[in-house]
Amino acid sequence: xxxxxxxxxxxxxxxxxxxxxxxxxxxxxxxxxxxxxxxxxxxxxxxxxxxxxxxxxxxxxxxxxxxxxxxxxxxxxxxxxxxxxxxxxxxxxxxxxxxxxxxxxxxxxxxxx
Amino acid sequence: xxxxxxxxxxxxxxxxxxxxxxxxxxxxxxxxxxxxxxxxxxxxxxxxxxxxxxxxxxxxxxxxxxxxxxxxxxxxxxxxxxxxxxxxxxxxxxxxxxxxxxxxxxxxxxxxx
Numbered sequence: 001x002x003x004x005x006x007x008x009x010x011x012x013x014x015x016x017x018x019x020x021x022x023x024x025x026x027x028x029x030x031x032x033x034x035x036x037x038x039x040x041x042x043x044x045x046x047x048x049x050x051x052x053x054x055x056x057x058x059x060x061x062x063x064x065x066x067x068x069x070x071x072x073x074x075x076x077x078x079x080x081x082x083x084x085x086x087x088x089x090x091x092x093x094x095x096x097x098x099x100x101x102x103x104x105x106x107x108x109x110x111x112x113x
Numbered sequence: 114x115x116x117x118x119x120x121x122x123x124x125x126x127x128x129x130x131x132x133x134x135x136x137x138x139x140x141x142x143x144x145x146x147x148x149x150x151x152x153x154x155x156x157x158x159x160x161x162x163x164x165x166x167x168x169x170x171x172x173x174x175x176x177x178x179x180x181x182x183x184x185x186x187x188x189x190x191x192x193x194x195x196x197x198x199x200x201x202x203x204x205x206x207x208x209x210x211x212x213x214x215x216x217x218x219x220x221x222x223x224x225x226x
Contacts, residue, residue, distance in 0.1 A: 031212045042202070043157070043216040050211060058213070090156050097212040099164060101147045104156035 003027050004105035006091050012111045019078040021108050023091030025071075031094045032074040033102060034058075034066060036087040043090065049074055050097070081112045123221040132190040134220045136203030141184060143205035147214070148177060148188045151200045160188070160201075190222075198224045 003026030013019055023032060033048040035058075045058030047066040055066050063085060067075045078085055088109050092102035126132045138146065144165035149157035163170045163177045163186075170177050176189040186203050200221050204214040 033212070040218075042218045045213060048211065048213065056211070092156075094212050097210055098206065099145050100212075101159040101162050102212070102214060103159060104149075106154075106156045 004091060004093055004103060006089075006105040006108050008108060009106070010109045012113065013081055014113055015082055016080050019081050019110065019112075021076045021089055021091075021110070023074045023076070023105060025074075025093050027093060027095070027103075028071060029093040029095045030071075031097060031102075032068065033092040033094075034064075034074065034076045035090045035092065036060065036085075037090060037107075038087050046076065046089075081110075083112050086110060086112045123223060125223045125225060126193050128193060128195060128224055128226050130193055132188075132193045132197070132222060134188045134190075134201050134222065136186040136188075136217050136220075138184050138186055138203065138205045138217070139215060140205060140207040142208040143215075145206040146177070146179060146186050147204045148175075148186075149202045149204065150197075151202065151219070153199075157202060193222075193224050195224045195226055198222055 005024045007022045031050055034046040035043045037043050044060045046060055046064050047058055049055045049068040065077045088107045090107045091105045094100050094102045147162045148160045150160050151157045161172045161175050161177050163179050168179050174191045178187045200219040202219045203217045207215050
């Protein structure tokens with residue numbers, strides 16, 4: 001398995017609270033991605049990073065921010081969580097932008113009450 | 114049997130039979146394609162990939178076929194086993210040079226013992 005660790009694995013929190021999810025990799029890969037997975041929508045890209053301090057938005061970035069201060073860590077923050085952000089969140093990494101698969105962590109199940 | 118991704122259909126096969134999972138991809142500019150397997154409670158796991166300069170690629174018990182004329186991708190699993198039961202996703206790279214992938218909705222494969 002690719003060296004990807006997501007934390008926490010499960011979290012329950014209340015609407016309006018801030019939440020930060022962490023993705024840690026040991027592969028020294030340049031590219032990191034955050035997805036959410038919901039029934040009927042498949043995997044949707046939230047934000048991605050193409051290097052330290054280099055990030056960009058995906059298709060469902062509203063309400064989320066990210067930071068990457070070092071190669072191995074990519075943080076996803078929900079500044080003020082809403083019930084619509086209840087989902088399973090996956091982090092993925094890849095070594096290059098093209099012709100290499102992304103490898104995924106095992107996800108964080110986030111419930112916002 | 115065969116099935117088309119995008120609406121999370123279910124393909125049910127007998128243990129030992131061959132399985133064929135289909136995917137209609139969306140972007141004619143895509144030149145890299147990936148199949149993933151996702152088991153319950155886990156992240157997507159890379160199975161096999163193919164570039165557009167090929168129309169067939171084989172792995173261990175799996176074969177991916179690419180038909181660019183009709184934008185169709187299929188995954189064949191030989192001698193299907195109970196451990197193959199999972200959701201299978203195809204992904205394409207679209208016209209992105211940032212590693213972003215477009216994912217299909219997935220097909221559930223059920224293997225009957």
